[in-house]
Amino acid sequence: MKLIFEKSKKGAGRLNVADFSGSTLPSPFVPKDLRREEPIPLPEVSEVELVRHYLKLSQENYGVDSGFYPLGSCTMKYNPKINEEVASIREFTELHPLQPEFTTQGALRLMWELAQYLKEISGMDEVSLQPAAGAQGELTGMLVSQAYFREKGEERPIMLVPDSAHGTNPASASVSGFKVKEVKSDNRGLVTVQAIREVVESLGEDKIAGIMLTNPNTLGIFEKEISAVSKYLHGIGALLYYDGANLNPLLAYARPADMGFDIVHFNLHKTFSTPHGGGGPGAGPIGVTKSLAPFLPSPILRKGENGKFEFFSPEKSIGRMKFFYGNFLILVRAYAYIRTLGAAGLKRVAENAVLNANYIQERLKEAYVIPYYQRCMHEFVLSCKKYKVNYGITARDIAKKLLDNGVHAPTIYFPLIVEEAMMIEPTETESKERLDEFCELMLSFSKAIETDPEEFRKIRNLKSYGFDEVDAARNPVVKWSPEEDN
Amino acid sequence: MKLIFEKSKKGAGRLNVADFSGSTLPSPFVPKDLRREEPIPLPEVSEVELVRHYLKLSQENYGVDSGFYPLGSCTMKYNPKINEEVASIREFTELHPLQPEFTTQGALRLMWELAQYLKEISGMDEVSLQPAAGAQGELTGMLVSQAYFREKGEERPIMLVPDSAHGTNPASASVSGFKVKEVKSDNRGLVTVQAIREVVESLGEDKIAGIMLTNPNTLGIFEKEISAVSKYLHGIGALLYYDGANLNPLLAYARPADMGFDIVHFNLHKTFSTPHGGGGPGAGPIGVTKSLAPFLPSPILRKGENGKFEFFSPEKSIGRMKFFYGNFLILVRAYAYIRTLGAAGLKRVAENAVLNANYIQERLKEAYVIPYYQRCMHEFVLSCKKYKVNYGITARDIAKKLLDNGVHAPTIYFPLIVEEAMMIEPTETESKERLDEFCELMLSFSKAIETDPEEFRKIRNLKSYGFDEVDAARNPVVKWSPEEDN
Amino acid sequence: MPYIPNTDEDRREMLAVIGVKSLEELFATIPDELKLKDELNLPAPMVESELYAHMKSIAMENVSFSGNRNFAGAGVYLHYIPAVVKELVRRGEFYTSYTPYQAEVSQGLLQAIFEYQSYICALTGMDATNASSYDGSTALVDAVVMAKNITRNSRIILLPFVHPQAVEVLQTYNIGLHLKIENIDADENGDFSIDELEGQLRGGDVAAVVLQVPNFMGFYPEGIPKIINLAHNYSALVIMSVYPFVLGSIKSPGELGVDIAVGEGQPMGIPSGFGGPLLGFIATKESYLRYLPGRIIGRAKALNGRVGYVMTLQAREQHIRREKATSSICTNQALVAIQCAIYLGAVGKDGFHKISRLCEENAHYAYQKLTQMDGINPLFQKKALFNEFALEIQGTGNVDAIYNALLVRGWLPGVKLGKFYPKYQNGLLLAFTELHSKAIIDEFCDDFEEVLRN
């Protein structure tokens, strides 16, 4: 489809936004050495053409509203429309972040209450709503850890991360100044005290700042040894960080704090139904235990004596992670979600998420290999390795075949510890019918591959498939250039 | 695509709208002989499935927002998004029509001001905003005429309608109790005093209530003799009704009142950019001259002494045409449109609408036959007759071929006085590029037909084309039946 | 220029192709004496931000009452509209399209309206309906015209308390219809005599008996099955106007033997919007299908066997039948019909019945509380009610004072009956929905009591 820039026509774009008849360029108000002479080459399209452009683009995009979207690790649950409606109330959208606090008490109440709910759900003692996404939550947690150890006068340069971890974990740890050491999962896919102890002992107990875990882990399996792990690590003075991407199956069932975690981030765009927005914006609040609370980013909220809500800076705050207070309009949606469901509702979310994942796993376990097969939580990972070895058909091929059948593909090639991985997370907002459709497709593929792999491989030749990503990266074109139009 | 009823699953539809745990049926409050025992068989679908259903349906639908929509006589102009936004302001949408007037002064002001604008635009003396659409406007105008003659003690049973008129004209006239007599257009496609006089004289001057005309007429041609026609008809005591469907090209250029019309309806969903909504809702206010004002439907608005707006019933009102005051939220949009454009803007609308139509006409006039070729106004009508005669290819075939090329088809087989008619109205909101694309397509068709008509006719075999409408009407299925699911 | 994409350059090129020099020249076919000399006298144009501010300020000249603080009904009701309904109906592909003349690129709309028709048939227990009438009042007119054409009779008998505005509309249309419209009057307590009805029917030439359920005063006319029987005995049709949610609690009109069911669909997911756009529905038996006015969507097969939807039975309509058509409707209320269908899908079987029952429960709870207050009587005694009822506020003029006092407290306390029936000058009509929880009603009643005391 043509780019909006290629649809530009001189003089066509005259949206009725501003009436200015003064002279245009150069502007007399600008210092001479900075004055712009020529307008910026932005496109000029009429309003109707703009509408058609984005209408078409949207139709070429697949979202949860289009159909099943079992993208593992991403919790692509339904985004309730009422949450969109309440987040567009003008008394929220029009607020300026620097208004006096007495004019923003509604916003502050909402944030304060949301923080209470997140504390209750996670068992943590204090919450900061500032981080913009899960990864920024991780980063915040890591910086809090740094500040914590600095305050204690300890130098602990190493952060442990299991081999099954999401890439943001090691990246966040290292960007915050830690050295990352990997811990191997055992043959059940689990992190054990044993494995941790080996790494710790080789590096020195007092060098270990902590570990970043998600639980259930990225295989969708609950880390059974977690209590032992936290006991051991706390014993050597280290901290446990909980990557909340996988919190959905634990809602109202188990709490990171009870497992011994010291820091947790929440992905509101996963567990709490706020839209993924094609890659963001999300929100990644973090919760911490009492001893870490003084280090939280600034500002956080409290309810004053007079019942008024007010911001304050925690005593030993690491400072600020971003402008203002967090992705407020996303917080509004998550708040609305929690108020809609209540405690019993959240529990049903967890139950149905786990039910749906196990159901698919059971239906596919014979046709596909599930390397760490056991009762899963909200997701599981199968491997297409046998098809690759036997027929040269990859997880990617199967993913594309799913797309070709009108279903979004699961996450592929993650976690790294499973070859030809396909990570399937249906979420609780899908019905048995949709799961069955998906299973039938997957089962039919497995049959098709074994009957006629040649035919199956033709998915690679489908004209709309197989963008040449290697060439795209070798000769990157990352923007439109005016020259193209000539 | 499956019907929503076919997607129903017992127990699945539990939208969170109401919390009621009392017993359900039968209701104790209902008289015994009326009590329902079984729930109504409505579908049960989850919110996410509902969303997907309508998302898919919408994607299978073509609107102005999808592309060019040159549906003649319908003025498919762009529907400004700001108008949608202002029409969804809660202090408009939530108003109850029976609130005390002092709590609805904003709504009344808006309606009163809109009526002033419509008077100014048409030259009429008084306006009623009540009619729900153009055809109801016609009906209202006809009933006003009936009341007018009754008041004068005249019995005039006949309403004249030209052969080129839209079907609603004769239908409205006859539903309001008039006998319809047709007036033939001359070989220029125009209504002449001559033709009218012939009909009138054969029936008796005092039997003629009036004539319904649209100007420019449905051929897109301005009725040059209109002043003579009105003079003649007024001379015999008859009224002139103006069908406002074609007002767009006259905005700020000419006014029905100045042509001698006594009654006019406005199609706000045509001329004033309110959305067509897949067939409605529209709004069809009518304007009348002073002598007809007392007969307007009740209530209409006035500005009281104290500057407050109030409803009142015109002295000899025909009564009410529908509940309350008209399609208010549509009126809001039309009001916003007029306030956006102002006088100069409306003039530009007319100019560009006429320009666009003439441009297409010029580009197609060689390849296609234009039976009444001359300078057109906002639309023109071509004929595909020569292709039908020579190659058996109809206007319908060409229309379908346009669809197949991603463009909406023009109106076909209307007006009736042109064989194999194709009525093309581009509107002013289309760019030259879109017009050129359309012309290129039409020209390529004409070439294709003459080169290889067999090939062209294949459009009839295209699998998604050619619904069997005859069979559909012979064995009508107009609703889903529960039995179908078994 | 807003909304006009062509540029001066485009215009120059196009004029050249046409072979004229100026835009004005294009208007040469308009006789000079008809050409407007002056600029139209309209307010100056506004940029979008100004327009929004202006519209908002006009809107704020209104006082609006959210559904739960609003007890006005009388034809339009503020039920809750789920967010999902509003989001889906605002899809551009729907609202910027027009009548689906080209079925191939309109399957979305056609199927949506086919589903709407199916919903209306399910609710009314009828076999056929159209794609919408303008509103409940014109739907009633449509039904009357159908009855006239089906029976070829010319008398219409209206039972008491059919919506007075609907009756007015019928009377207006009747300028052209030439029917004899007769009323059966109500007695002191709102009742009427079935013998009187039979007497009238005996006169013959009756096209239809029209009743509304619940009637304008909110109660069920007594003996509905008997009425229907009686009418049929005298070869008259029965037209029943219904409040959609009452259908959740009563037998369907179809089951009761009604010939044509009509009503105002607004309560099903449509904003009150100061009374428009609304949604008229009209449903009937299979045998009367071809008498229905307006558009009807039907199922059709394509060449390849694919099932789809088209406008069907068009031979009834104005664009084919012209002066012989029984209605001139063209543009209808399509998008409103779709919104209604989305709403019904959203609340579903379960939700519809919950809402229906809540309306009843809440109204009865409020009725108990209000009629116990000093200074308030039920306007009619011992009626079977659905979600609306009429009260009498004792003492001349009191109703105005009390109404205004409650307004000041942020309630819209129903609709005063005086504007509809001079004889019920002290009457107040109150409607209840699922939004009027017991807590809200308690608060309202407390305020009501206080206001009565002052």
Added chain:
Amino acid sequence: MPYIPNTDEDRREMLAVIGVKSLEELFATIPDELKLKDELNLPAPMVESELYAHMKSIAMENVSFSGNRNFAGAGVYLHYIPAVVKELVRRGEFYTSYTPYQAEVSQGLLQAIFEYQSYICALTGMDATNASSYDGSTALVDAVVMAKNITRNSRIILLPFVHPQAVEVLQTYNIGLHLKIENIDADENGDFSIDELEGQLRGGDVAAVVLQVPNFMGFYPEGIPKIINLAHNYSALVIMSVYPFVLGSIKSPGELGVDIAVGEGQPMGIPSGFGGPLLGFIATKESYLRYLPGRIIGRAKALNGRVGYVMTLQAREQHIRREKATSSICTNQALVAIQCAIYLGAVGKDGFHKISRLCEENAHYAYQKLTQMDGINPLFQKKALFNEFALEIQGTGNVDAIYNALLVRGWLPGVKLGKFYPKYQNGLLLAFTELHSKAIIDEFCDDFEEVLRN
């Protein structure tokens, strides 16, 4: 249960397939002692209508100021957002999708972001940008990290009046970055000495000089071309943070020779939203492309030659590079970026420049009027301004009294500088947009004057 489509029946069937008896059994892998014994202590669930009412009532605890009565800026600005922008960005296919891992079914989003990148490059005069950073402050951090990695130097020099919150964020991130962050101080009149800068640069090991245009106080730092030259002479990069609309009036950062341009994109079509979500943009020269953090969309060819878009250069990112990645960003601000792109398409070349110039005109008009009043001084004298400026309200404590008095009159009269700079306790920072017509400014100034007099 809201949002859960499965029925009890479904659950029974599914449990049977899995071979367990109950839902609880599915949680058997969680050790008993970790299982929560009590129900979570959360407020009771609400039905949708209650939720809406609740949310609306919370919202109404705020006082919101529409754009034209709002003079607060300091990083977030209430420019007008055309309706078309809001309608298009709310298309379900966009907002319910996620990162376009599967390019074949994500071309809409991918192209939209590719276009966003093109817009940002056009505005900044740069060659490359990413698909968004969290906000303007983290974009600045991203730029600093880039500079560090490109130059392998470790000193960062900040010119005066970079947004104080951005500086705070940089300092926080620096816990992990270990850079030396140094400030050049401003003198009484907000100026700094270019010699001092050169002195610092001479020390070597400078990764970047950071400046903001206009700076936090709303004026142009003097001698920008000179500063850029100087930095380059000492092999330091120049990072310039810009207010998007200033780019309509000044030479682009690219043209000026800036190495990395960053900024907060919120003014371009994004609601203020109490400060989030915002939109960080970061753009650089072609040679530094591979140093950019976060997602980047690139053009790609499909088998059949069709041009499309994919996520490209992923080898930089955390999911591939893991602990070696220079940023951990994953979820970014994609939908905000698209909203920004739609906005830029909507206002277009013409609109962007009009808005830009109106901001200037309006601010200068207000500056003239305000600084003539008794009791008000410009905080800094004779500065070249864009759309924002700092005033000094004379008399200790007066600023609070006056601020509140204007609030009461329905104005949000800017932002008090005291919370950012204790030494500017009497300072008030006011921002102007295209919404502040002369008439509005006159009204505001009249009120201001009255308030000053009382």
